[in-house]
Amino acid sequence: MARPVEFDENKVLTNAMEQFWKEGYEASSVRKLLDCTGINRGTLYNSFGDKETFFKSCVDQYNRLGAKQIEATLSNAKLKPWDAITAYLNATVVEVSNKHRGLGCLLVNSLCESINYDKEMKKVVRSSQATVRKALLARAKEAHKAGKIKKGFSAEFATDVILNTLYGARVNSRDGKNAKQLKELLDFTVTSLKK
Numbered sequence: 001m002a003r004p005v006e007f008d009e010n011k012v013l014t015n016a017m018e019q020f021w022k023e024g025y026e027a028s029s030v031r032k033l034l035d036c037t038g039i040n041r042g043t044l045y046n047s048f049g050d051k052e053t054f055f056k057s058c059v060d061q062y063n064r065l066g067a068k069q070i071e072a073t074l075s076n077a078k079l080k081p082w083d084a085i086t087a088y089l090n091a092t093v094v095e096v097s098n099k100h101r102g103l104g105c106l107l108v109n110s111l112c113e114s115i116n117y118d119k120e121m122k123k124v125v126r127s128s129q130a131t132v133r134k135a136l137l138a139r140a141k142e143a144h145k146a147g148k149i150k151k152g153f154s155a156e157f158a159t160d161v162i163l164n165t166l167y168g169a170r171v172n173s174r175d176g177k178n179a180k181q182l183k184e185l186l187d188f189t190v191t192s193l194k195k
Contacts, residue, residue, distance in 0.1 A: 007038070007039055007043065009047075012038075012039055012048075013057055013058055013061040014061060015038075016028075016036060016037050016057075017059075017062055018036070018103070019032055020055055020058050020106065021103045021104075021106040021109065022103055024109060024110070024113045025051075025121065028051075030044070030051055055121070058106075059106065059110075059125065062106045062107070062128070063128050063131070066132065069088060069091045069092055070088065070132070070135045073087040073091055074087075074088045074135040074138070075135065081139040081142040081146070081148060082143055082194050084139050085139050085140070085162065085190060086186075086187075088135075088136070089166060089169075089186040089190070090186070093169050093170065093173060093179075094179045094183045098179075101173045101179065102174065102176070103174060104173055105170035108171065111125045111126070111129070129163075136162055137155060140158045140162070141155040143155070144158070148194055148195050149194065149195055150194065150195045161193060165185060166186070168185070169182045169185055169186055
């Protein structure tokens with residue numbers, strides 16, 4: 001009887017996630033995924049399914065990292081709304097490692113790559129983005145209720161502006177902008193919205 005293959009699932013998912021994050025879904029061949037994870041083809045298919053299912057597992061891994069950032073910032077009741085929003089923007093763009101900042105955002109990268117050809121993948125990515133939007137919107141609504149958003153701006157509009165800047169910052173980070181430049185963009189957006 002063959003022994004079950006042993007591997008560190010978290011490490012495999014993290015390495016595969018970074019491969020998808022760096023090169024995208026299409027460019028991440030099964031061969032590249034096997035090379036970066038150190039598992040064989042049989043283990044990949046038996047443990048994670050096909051490439052699309054493996055990608056979804058990697059998005060889940062990415063979302064777990066994002067959930068920790070949301071928990072520490074946007075979900076932190078000790079922080080005032082704008083402080084929580086600023087802390088989240090810094091945690092997800094400015095304070096990440098240079099390596100990860102240079103990759104941009106797995107969700108944004110994937111949406112740009114997959115939007116035109118794979119409705120199922122688009123759903124997975126958009127669902128992940130919706131989680132971020134929901135957490136930001138909750139804090140923006142608090143700020144609005146407290147009169148801390150500039151007159152004429154709704155909480156929904158403020159959230160969309162923040163997300164637009166966040167996604168743009170992540171694209172700019174992939175293009176080489178440094179942490180200081182990105183922080184200036186993020187801070188400008190917050191300052192332009194808050195009262």
